[in-house]
Amino acid sequence: MTALLELDSLSKRFGQVLVADRLSLDVPVGTTLGIVGPNGAGKTSLFAMVSGELRPDGGDIKLAGRSVLGLDTARRVRLGIGRTHQVPRPFTGMTVFENVLVAAHQGGGLRSGAATCGALDVLERTGLADQANTLAGRLGLLSRKRLEVARALATGPDLLLLDEVAGGLTEPEVAQLVTLVREINASGVTIIWIEHVVRALLSTVDRLVCLALGRLIADGDPIQVLGRADVKELFLGTDSTVIDPLAADGGP
Numbered sequence: 001m002t003a004l005l006e007l008d009s010l011s012k013r014f015g016q017v018l019v020a021d022r023l024s025l026d027v028p029v030g031t032t033l034g035i036v037g038p039n040g041a042g043k044t045s046l047f048a049m050v051s052g053e054l055r056p057d058g059g060d061i062k063l064a065g066r067s068v069l070g071l072d073t074a075r076r077v078r079l080g081i082g083r084t085h086q087v088p089r090p091f092t093g094m095t096v097f098e099n100v101l102v103a104a105h106q107g108g109g110l111r112s113g114a115a116t117c118g119a120l121d122v123l124e125r126t127g128l129a130d131q132a133n134t135l136a137g138r139l140g141l142l143s144r145k146r147l148e149v150a151r152a153l154a155t156g157p158d159l160l161l162l163d164e165v166a167g168g169l170t171e172p173e174v175a176q177l178v179t180l181v182r183e184i185n186a187s188g189v190t191i192i193w194i195e196h197v198v199r200a201l202l203s204t205v206d207r208l209v210c211l212a213l214g215r216l217i218a219d220g221d222p223i224q225v226l227g228r229a230d231v232k233e234l235f236l237g238t239d240s241t242v243i244d245p246l247a248a249d250g251g252p
């Protein structure tokens with residue numbers, strides 16, 4: 001399968017802290033990849049490097065075979081890299097529709113009429129149409145998470161980076177989010193999802209990697225990765241024979 005995203009020996013450190021240690025990873029077009037790992041493993045830093053918010057010390061990042069290292073965040077969005085943030089960052093004084101419209105216009109590069117159509121379509125797809133005129137600052141948690149996904153989706157990504165969008169949600173809300181992510185993937189968008197809520201990943205991704213101290217320590221079938229003794233130990237920081245991450249509710 002053709003790789004949409006290629007990380008080639010990516011390195012980054014903050015002082016003594018290694019967040020990417022010669023990390024190499026290919027993500028084929030149309031697939032769903034989950035990323036797990038303990039706090040501080042370098043997961044969010046990895047997204048920041050792919051999206052252009054953080055400059056790596058070494059290595060390369062390619063999208064559809066082309067290096068994006070020299071491109072700023074705005075250019076990478078235009079090329080098809082969309083991302084959500086762990087803490088949703090909507091314009092709280094604007095409505096849900098306006099938030100998505102800005103993303104369609106600025107990130108997606110759509111002109112006024114097309115941006116409006118694009119924004120309305122994204123609101124339908126993300127289940128936010130009924131709240132289009134609600135101020136973003138007044139949304140509940142699930143709707144804020146949906147809006148974060150909607151804003152990324154409105155930029156028209158080929159690659160969508162989801163950073164802990166399931167955190168803090170109830171079981172039925174997680175199920176709704178999983179359905180949304182699956183639908184987005186079915187529409188042709190390649191997805192990488194960092195998540196501590198393991199059950200959400202298991203319902204969604206076809207491949208899982210585990211990061212620790214900036215290194216990729218496991219990569220493969222999600223159940224097999226989570227079943228590994230070294231992953232259990234890292235993930236839970238405890239005796240892997242006592243607690244099973246496959247049965248655990250979240251993670252660290």
Ligand SMILES: Nc1ncnc2c1ncn2[C@@H]1O[C@H](COP(=O)(O)OP(=O)(O)OP(=O)(O)O)[C@@H](O)[C@H]1O
Pocket residue numbers: 014017019037038039040041042043044045046
């Ligand atoms: N801008 C920065 N300056 C200094 N240190 C940083 C910076 N950004 C991240 N770090 C450090 O790098 C390490 C990796 O952080 P990162 O947020 O990538 O981890 P993570 O795997 O996403 O963790 P979590 O699961 O808690 O979100 C942490 O020790 C963090 O404190």
